Structure formats: C-alpha cells, structure tokens
Amino acid sequence: MKKEHFKNLVLIVLIITNFMLSQGIFANKKLWLFGYNFFANMGNNQEKDDFSTALHITVPEKIYVNTGYQSSRFCFSRGSAQFNTIYEKAEKLISSAFSASVKNITEISQEAWYSVLSGKSMYLSFSGEYSPQIYAELIGISQTNLSFDTFSHIAINEDGNVFIMDNANSAFYRILLSDSSVKPLIEQIMNDNRDTESIINYSYELNFDKDFGDQKTFISPMVPVYSSPVYTHTVFVENPVMRSEEMNSGIIERILSAFSINPNTVRRYTEADGTLVFVENNGVLKITTDGVLNFTTNDTGIELSGGNMAILSLSQFTDKINSASGSQKELTLTSPIGSETNSYTFDYLISGIPVKFNDKSAVSAKIEDGFLKEYTHILRKFSPSSPEIPMQPFIEALDNTIVYYQDSMKEIHIMEMFPAYVCDISDHELIKDWYIEINDVIAE
Amino acid sequence: VKKRLISLLLAMLCAVSVPCISYAQYETTIPVTAQGNSTNLIYIKRPQSHSASTSDKTYTISAVGAKGTKVKIFRKTGEVGQIIKTEKEIGASGLYSAVVDLSQDVNNFIVYAENGGNNQVVNIQISKVKQSTVDKLKNLTVNILNFIK
Numbered sequence: 001m002k003k004e005h006f007k008n009l010v011l012i013v014l015i016i017t018n019f020m021l022s023q024g025i026f027a028n029k030k031l032w033l034f035g036y037n038f039f040a041n042m043g044n045n046q047e048k049d050d051f052s053t054a055l056h057i058t059v060p061e062k063i064y065v066n067t068g069y070q071s072s073r074f075c076f077s078r079g080s081a082q083f084n085t086i087y088e089k090a091e092k093l094i095s096s097a098f099s100a101s102v103k104n105i106t107e108i109s110q111e112a113w114y115s116v117l118s119g120k121s122m123y124l125s126f127s128g129e130y131s132p133q134i135y136a137e138l139i140g141i142s143q144t145n146l147s148f149d150t151f152s153h154i155a156i157n158e159d160g161n162v163f164i165m166d167n168a169n170s171a172f173y174r175i176l177l178s179d180s181s182v183k184p185l186i187e188q189i190m191n192d193n194r195d196t197e198s199i200i201n202y203s204y205e206l207n208f209d210k211d212f213g214d215q216k217t218f219i220s221p222m223v224p225v226y227s228s229p230v231y232t233h234t235v236f237v238e239n240p241v242m243r244s245e246e247m248n249s250g251i252i253e254r255i256l257s258a259f260s261i262n263p264n265t266v267r268r269y270t271e272a273d274g275t276l277v278f279v280e281n282n283g284v285l286k287i288t289t290d291g292v293l294n295f296t297t298n299d300t301g302i303e304l305s306g307g308n309m310a311i312l313s314l315s316q317f318t319d320k321i322n323s324a325s326g327s328q329k330e331l332t333l334t335s336p337i338g339s340e341t342n343s344y345t346f347d348y349l350i351s352g353i354p355v356k357f358n359d360k361s362a363v364s365a366k367i368e369d370g371f372l373k374e375y376t377h378i379l380r381k382f383s384p385s386s387p388e389i390p391m392q393p394f395i396e397a398l399d400n401t402i403v404y405y406q407d408s409m410k411e412i413h414i415m416e417m418f419p420a421y422v423c424d425i426s427d428h429e430l431i432k433d434w435y436i437e438i439n440d441v442i443a444e
Numbered sequence: 445v446k447k448r449l450i451s452l453l454l455a456m457l458c459a460v461s462v463p464c465i466s467y468a469q470y471e472t473t474i475p476v477t478a479q480g481n482s483t484n485l486i487y488i489k490r491p492q493s494h495s496a497s498t499s500d501k502t503y504t505i506s507a508v509g510a511k512g513t514k515v516k517i518f519r520k521t522g523e524v525g526q527i528i529k530t531e532k533e534i535g536a537s538g539l540y541s542a543v544v545d546l547s548q549d550v551n552n553f554i555v556y557a558e559n560g561g562n563n564q565v566v567n568i569q570i571s572k573v574k575q576s577t578v579d580k581l582k583n584l585t586v587n588i589l590n591f592i593k
Contacts, residue, residue: 205504206541208489212508216538399537402535
C-alpha cells in the first residue's frame with residue numbers, strides 16, 4: 001500500500017513539474033501568439049551577444065540618433081550597448097512596417113524626409129542594399145506591401161512612423177505607425193550623452209550636395225559631415241593561417257572540413273609561393289601564405305545548407321569558415337541583394353567600424369541554385385590596442401584625396417565618406433581613416 | 445634722379461606693403477564697417493540667405509571657394525569684430541565649414557576671405573529661437589509641402 005502511495009506521489013510531482021516547465025516555455029517564448037515566428041525570436045535572442053554574420057544580415061551598420069540639434073547628433077556603431085538598445089526598438093517598428101497588414105504607405109517629398117532627419121528621429125544606415133521583399137523574408141515576413149526597388153536608409157521619427165528611401169528612384173515613403181516610446185528613448189540617449197561633443201551635419205544641411213558658384217566637389221546629401229574630432233586607435237592584424245612562418249595545419253584541416261574535403265583523400269600540392277592547393281572533383285581550393293582562401297569550380301560546386309535563401313546559407317558558411325580559421329567573426333553585407341542576386345560581398349567590422357581592403361572585399365562569393373561556385377575570403381584576426389588619437393578633420397581628408405585629381409578635374413562626386421580601417425592586404429597595423437567613395441570625376 | 449628713385453622705391457614699398465598691412469590689421473579684429481574689394485572669393489552655402497534661426501547652441505557655417513583662399517570668422521561685438529575662427533585655407537575640395545557658438549539671442553558674424561590682393565567680407569546673422577517655435581515651423585512646412593504634393 002505504501003509503495004502505491006509513493007508511486008502516486010512521484011506521478012503527481014512529475015505532472016506538476018511538467019505543467020511548470022510547459023508554462024515557462026509558453027510564457028517566455030510566447031508560442032500561442034498567432035503568426036509568431038518562434039525561430040526568428042530564438043535568433044533575435046542570440047543576436048544580443050553573438051557577432052555571427054548570419055544573425056546580422058538585416059542589421060544596419062550605423063544608427064544616427066537625431067535629437068533636433070546639430071550639436072548633439074550621435075552615431076552608434078554595431079556592437080555598442082546603445083546601438084543594441086536603439087535597434088531593439090527600431091527592429092520592432094521595421095517589422096511592423098514590412099508586415100502585410102500595413103496599408104498606410106504614402107510617398108513623401110525629399111523635403112519631408114529631410115525634415116524627419118532634422119527633428120527627433122533615428123536614422124538607420126545599412127552597408128548593403130535590400131529589395132523590400134527579400135528583407136521582409138529575412139526578418140520572417142512572407143509578404144510585404146512595400147514594392148519599390150532597393151533601400152539602404154530607414155528613418156523612424158519620434159512618433160514611431162517609419163520612413164524608407166528608395167535608392168534606385170530617390171523616392172521616399174512613409175509608413176504610418178505609432179509608438180509613444182520612441183521620443184523618450186531619443187531623449188534618454190541625449191541625456192546619457194550630454195557630455196559628449198558630437199557635431200554632425202548631413203551634407204544636404206550644409207548644401208554640399210547642391211551646385212553653387214564655381215563648386216567642383218559635390219557630396220551626396222546623406223553623407224554625415226563630422227565637425228567634432230573623430231578618434232582612432234591602432235589595430236594589430238594577424239593572419240591566422242600562418243604560425244611561426246609555417247601554415248597552421250590544424251586550421252587548414254578545419255577549413256578543409258568546412259568545405260567537406262577529406263584531407264586524407266584530396267589531391268594536394270604546394271605552389272612556388274607557398275600557396276596550398278587542394279584539388280577535388282567539386283573544385284579547387286587555394287590557401288595562400290598571406291591568408292587568402294579561394295575556391296573555384298567548373299562543376300556543380302558545394303551545396304550550401306541553411307534553407308532556400310542563398311544569402312542566409314552563404315552567411316552561415318562564412319561563419320563556419322571564420323570559426324574554422326579563428327578569423328574576426330563580425331562581418332557586414334556590402335552588396336545589393338534582390339531576387340536575382342547571385343554575387344555577394346562582405347567586409348569585416350572592428351567594433352562596428354568597417355575594414356576596407358583596397359579594391360577587395362573580405363568575402364566575395366557567387367552562388368547558383370543553392371551551390372557555391374566561387375568563394376574568396378581574406379582570413380584575418382584583429383586586436384585593437386593603444387590609446388585613441390584624433391583623425392584628420394573631415395574636409396582636410398577630403399582635400400587630401402581630391403588633390404590627386406585637381407589638375408584635370410572639372411567636377412568630383414563623393415558618394416560615401418565615413419571612418420573606416422582603410423588598408424592593404426599586406427598591412428599588419430591599421431589606423432582608422434576616412435573611407436571616400438568617389439562616384440564620378442568629370443575631366444576638364 | 446635720386447629723388448625719383450627714392451619715390452619709386454617708396455611707391456613700390458607701398459604697393460607691396462598696403463595689402464599686407466590691411467590684412468595684418470584683421471589678424472584678431474575687424475571693423476564692423478569693413479568692406480572687401482571682391483564679391484566672388486567665397487559663396488556662403490549655409491545660411492544661404494546669410495541669416496538663419498535655430499534653437500541649437502552651435503551653428504555650422506559652410507561655404508565654397510577657390511583653392512588657396514584664406515577664411516577667418518569674427519564675432520561682432522560693438523564696433524569691432526573679434527576673431528573666433530582662426531585662418532583656414534580652402535583646399536582642393538573648395539569646401540569650407542566652421543562651427544560657431546551661439547552665445548547670444550542674436551549672433552552677428554563677419555566671414556572674411558582673402559586671396560592674393562583680393563578680400564571679401566560677408567555679414568551673417570544667426571538668431572536663437574525656442575525649440576517649440578522651430579517644431580511648429582517645421583510641422584507647418586511639412587504640411588504645406590505635403591498639401592502641395
């Protein structure tokens with residue numbers, strides 16, 4: 001009889017425990033909500049402390065907090081605590097703006113867009129360009145009502161309305177939403193950074209984008225012009241492939257494994273410059289002594305796992321290579337992505353600041369029908385050090401670049417200008433400098 | 445002949461030194477009545493109309509000019525302008541910008557540009573207004589623009 005009692009007691013405890021654990025899962029994951037994307041939520045929870053590429057495909061590179069004052073306009077890079085706080089808020093509003101249930105989408109004027117940036121707002125600047133449909137799918141929304149070409153700029157005003165700029169047609173859209181918590185968040189950011197000197201004007205505010213007098217230099221309207229000092233520090237660069245002037249065999253094996261190449265059966269040879277070459281039926285993998293991995297194929301290529309979205313599969317593969325080689329995990333998408341896209345590029349980020357190799361991307365890849373056809377990855381590890389020193393002022397840096405063209409140019413058009421680690425593949429130390437993207441030099 | 449030679453030398457000295465002296469006297473101060481002898485050394489891009497209103501504590505003045513043009517900014521105080529932005533030479537971009545503090549309700553500045561023997565004086569006025577007034581004006585502008593569209 002006592003044994004029966006004991007069994008019943010154990011059974012009751014088990015049932016109660018079962019209910020408690022289930023309740024915990026339901027309460028935390030909110031599984032009951034209609035249309036709630038459990039997997040997207042799971043991913044977002046990881047995002048806070050994970051720098052993986054796959055989880056950052058839809059994350060902007062920088063967020064500017066416009067407080068209505070030029071003296072307190074702040075720029076936050078990916079990875080900072082304040083970036084995460086702001087992005088958490090922005091992400092929810094962007095999801096709502098892309099959802100199919102939103103009907104209130106209005107085209108607005110350029111002046112109205114500028115007015116949003118001049119007032120209290122957040123401005124999200126993406127390093128890649130997205131078609132709205134692909135972006136929607138990436139954030140777990142199957143269909144969106146936004147139907148323009150591509151975007152890389154989103155603004156959210158203090159009332160929670162979302163504004164998107166169509167890059168291809170220079171058109172602007174307002175998606176009418178409401179969120180009373182945006183304004184207090186902007187005010188909180190302003191208070192938290194009260195003692196920080198940050199004077200930023202967009203180029204359009206200074207009329208640097210408009211023709212005037214004998215003006216030769218034109219800066220795209222959305223380029224932030226920094227008037228207060230921007231600081232940099234030295235970053236040491238490591239090629240993880242090399243160890244004491246020899247290829248690190250452990251890393252090579254892990255890279256081969258990421259490419260599903262069996263190190264025992266693959267044909268291999270070493271070129272005169274020390275490049276390791278692995279030849280397989282699926283293609284040729286080369287790893288150079290300066291840490292550049294290159295895969296090419298004339299065959300079907302490597303089948304990528306990770307779902308039917310090529311960019312997600314690719315970023316997961318890139319994460320795998322980064323992990324295998326011990327390279328910097330933080331990468332940002334720099335190429336446009338649409339439904340027809342098959343070529344992609346990524347750049348490294350060091351504490352949210354991009355690394356720009358001369359004429360090269362950290363990762364470039366080509367995918368066809370879910371198969372990796374080409375893949376190049378500059379494998380690098382970065383370790384920031386030493387105290388911060390001020391960078392040369394914005395206009396001085398611009399002058400020093402334009403001086404090379406001045407004798408023959410009539411006009412020069414600057415598309416992008418921002419702080420970055422501009423470097424060569426052979427550099428061992430990096431100093432942050434101004435990255436200047438010139439669109440057009442019109443000769444005299 | 446000797447007198448003529450001395451006169452010629454004096455004239456030459458004057459020709460060389462007058463621009464230098466007139467420039468030198470604008471090292472740290474400038475009379476508010478100063479007039480330049482040129483109007484096309486620099487073009488003020490912001491504020492386009494040479495006057496503006498803001499609720500901010502600073503204002504960025506922007507301009508465009510020929511390479512080599514030297515630009516200074518003075519704040520008007522009484523009959524003279526006191527230097528607040530030391531000389532900056534316009535570089536290859538042709539662009540110039542300087543942030544000025546708005547310490548008063550009405551802030552008057554003199555932008556002084558000089559290139560060779562030419563100089564230009566531009567008067568700029570920046571008034572401070574309350575943020576609520578700026579917001580009202582912005583909303584009104586956006587509404588009118590949306591209405592026109």
